[in-house]
Amino acid sequence: MIRALLAASLLLLIAGLLIGAAGIGVPDAAILWQLRAPRTLLALLVGGGLGLSGAVLQGALRNPLADPGLLGIGGCAALGAVGVFYWGISTHFAPALPLGGLAGAGIGCIALLAMAGRALSGPSLILAGVALSALAAALMALALTAAPNPFALAEITFWLMGGLADRAPIHLALAAPPILLGCFLLLRLGRGLDALSLGEEVAASLGVPVASTLRRAALGVALAVGAGAAVAGGIGFVGLVVPHMLRPFVGQRPGALLWASMLGGGVLLLAADLLARGLPLAFALTQEPPLGVLTALLGAPLLIRIARGAS
Amino acid sequence: MITLRSPELRLGNAVILRDVDLTLNPGELTALCGPNGAGKTTLLRALAGLLPGSPPRDPRRVAYVPQGARAAWGMTVREVVALGRIPHGDTASGPVDAALVVCGLQALQSRRIDRISGGQARRAMLARAFASEPDVMLLDEPTADLDPAAAHAVMALLRQTAAAGRSVAVVLHALDLAQLYAHRMLVLDGGDIAADGPPGAVLPAAAAAFGLPYGTDATPRLLPPA
Numbered sequence: 310m311i312r313a314l315l316a317a318s319l320l321l322l323i324a325g326l327l328i329g330a331a332g333i334g335v336p337d338a339a340i341l342w343q344l345r346a347p348r349t350l351l352a353l354l355v356g357g358g359l360g361l362s363g364a365v366l367q368g369a370l371r372n373p374l375a376d377p378g379l380l381g382i383g384g385c386a387a388l389g390a391v392g393v394f395y396w397g398i399s400t401h402f403a404p405a406l407p408l409g410g411l412a413g414a415g416i417g418c419i420a421l422l423a424m425a426g427r428a429l430s431g432p433s434l435i436l437a438g439v440a441l442s443a444l445a446a447a448l449m450a451l452a453l454t455a456a457p458n459p460f461a462l463a464e465i466t467f468w469l470m471g472g473l474a475d476r477a478p479i480h481l482a483l484a485a486p487p488i489l490l491g492c493f494l495l496l497r498l499g500r501g502l503d504a505l506s507l508g509e510e511v512a513a514s515l516g517v518p519v520a521s522t523l524r525r526a527a528l529g530v531a532l533a534v535g536a537g538a539a540v541a542g543g544i545g546f547v548g549l550v551v552p553h554m555l556r557p558f559v560g561q562r563p564g565a566l567l568w569a570s571m572l573g574g575g576v577l578l579l580a581a582d583l584l585a586r587g588l589p590l591a592f593a594l595t596q597e598p599p600l601g602v603l604t605a606l607l608g609a610p611l612l613i614r615i616a617r618g619a620s
Numbered sequence: 621m622i623t624l625r626s627p628e629l630r631l632g633n634a635v636i637l638r639d640v641d642l643t644l645n646p647g648e649l650t651a652l653c654g655p656n657g658a659g660k661t662t663l664l665r666a667l668a669g670l671l672p673g674s675p676p677r678d679p680r681r682v683a684y685v686p687q688g689a690r691a692a693w694g695m696t697v698r699e700v701v702a703l704g705r706i707p708h709g710d711t712a713s714g715p716v717d718a719a720l721v722v723c724g725l726q727a728l729q730s731r732r733i734d735r736i737s738g739g740q741a742r743r744a745m746l747a748r749a750f751a752s753e754p755d756v757m758l759l760d761e762p763t764a765d766l767d768p769a770a771a772h773a774v775m776a777l778l779r780q781t782a783a784a785g786r787s788v789a790v791v792l793h794a795l796d797l798a799q800l801y802a803h804r805m806l807v808l809d810g811g812d813i814a815a816d817g818p819p820g821a822v823l824p825a826a827a828a829a830f831g832l833p834y835g836t837d838a839t840p841r842l843l844p845p846a
Contacts, residue, residue: 372692503703504703506693506695507690507692508686508689510670511685511689514683515704516679560695561695562695
């Protein structure tokens with residue numbers, strides 16, 4: 310399965326360099342290196358971070374409905390980006406938007422771990438995440454209602470739907486280190502997650518430090534998902550759906566899902582992004598459909614199918 | 621062998637047990653008995669080093685199976701049993717195979733744990749403890765929701781395990797099983813270890829703890845409520 314996913318990501322990577330608004334084929338160097346390469350690599354990275362985060366959170370919280378959005382870090386990244394829109398900083402300084410998102414995600418991560426407390430357990434982490442999501446959503450709504458002009462409002466709304474259009478090498482340079490660091494942290498949690506499948510008490514009796522495992526999971530997810538949201542906006546369903554799609558192939562053991570979910574998330578998001586690029590070519594659309602909308606449109610039916618199969 | 625000395629065991633602010641000085645000896649199957657709320661599970665968790673403030677244990681030496689343990693995911697029986705190797709940091713198949721054999725799970729090893737009966741899943745949890753090859757096994761209600769034959773089989777296995785040189789402690793509500801299989805019986809009542817000794821000698825104290833009449837017509841045994 311890992312090999313199949315690697316092959317798929319390689320194929321899609323090549324396709325990602327050959328398909329774009331300029332048509333299908335090898336583009337000139339500027340388009341290739343300034344637009345298509347960063348966009349394609351970002352899709353792989355952001356999707357990989359989301360897929361892996363979903364698998365880790367589902368394992369850590371022993372809940373098949375857990376999704377990276379649960380911790381509210383994506384919401385905080387969006388809030389940071391909205392702040393940048395709100396004050397119009399991005400018109401003067403292009404990297405302000407991802408930087409704002411990264412700052413929001415970082416503050417959110419600190420707030421999350423502070424709220425969850427020292428005696429970290431699954432339920433305390435979920436509660437802290439829900440509180441953080443609500444706070445971020447409320448502040449974002451406040452920023453939207455008080456938006457200085459209707460253009461800012463439209464810009465914010467469209468950005469929130471998620472997308473990778475027109476992302477430049479600077480976005481890749483800003484997002485790649487935190488995503489890779491987050492993935493590195495998360496990939497090392499396999500044994501702890503396996504032990505947690507029998508409950509936090511049994512995991513502790515097996516010598517697994519439960520609180521620090523959950524803290525590292527939260528930190529890894531915050532890095533991977535927060536940095537992803539900072540450059541790509543709100544992309545839903547990937548983290549939720551990918552582990553479910555892969556369980557029939559790699560088994561149900563949480564630790565066995567990690568590498569597969571990372572590769573699977575990258576493949577899924579890159580495929581969705583290729584669809585987003587291809588649709589305007591095929592149907593003469595004036596604008597690409599937002600990536601977050603596409604992943605939700607693809608993810609929802611998949612999830613319904615999985616739910617029917619599971620019953 | 622495992623020892624626990626503590627002036628009091630607490631759950632939050634509530635004192636559950638006082639003056640605990642308990643050693644589980646190798647070769648002994650010890651039954652922890654007492655009414656609901658007497659502190660059996662708290663004592664077992666303290667022995668396992670899982671109660672806040674209790675001395676930590678080496679997970680390679682001490683295996684703990686809580687009541688109602690279940691796997692969150694539909695892993696195979698073999699995968700669940702292999703989790704017992706986590707303390708050793710290896711994936712040795714020998715101990716896993718042996719644990720599957722001892723618990724009679726060979727035929728079920730590739731079945732999903734959520735697609736077998738509750739009693740079979742409980743045996744898998746027990747096998748997980750065996751896979752750690754511990755010196756001390758601490759089991760909370762290992763016979764709950766087993767049919768009588770399976771309950772006897774599990775108790776016989778635990779007695780045999782203890783006789784082979786391990787320390788085994790079980791929380792047990794079924795006093796008849798404790799009497800039949802345990803080498804030693806502790807009666808917990810009113811925040812104290814009210815009695816500690818061979819099951820036959822301790823049974824009157826157990827009867828008093830449960831508020832049940834105690835009869836000696838043929839063999840010492842508990843009678844139904846008057």
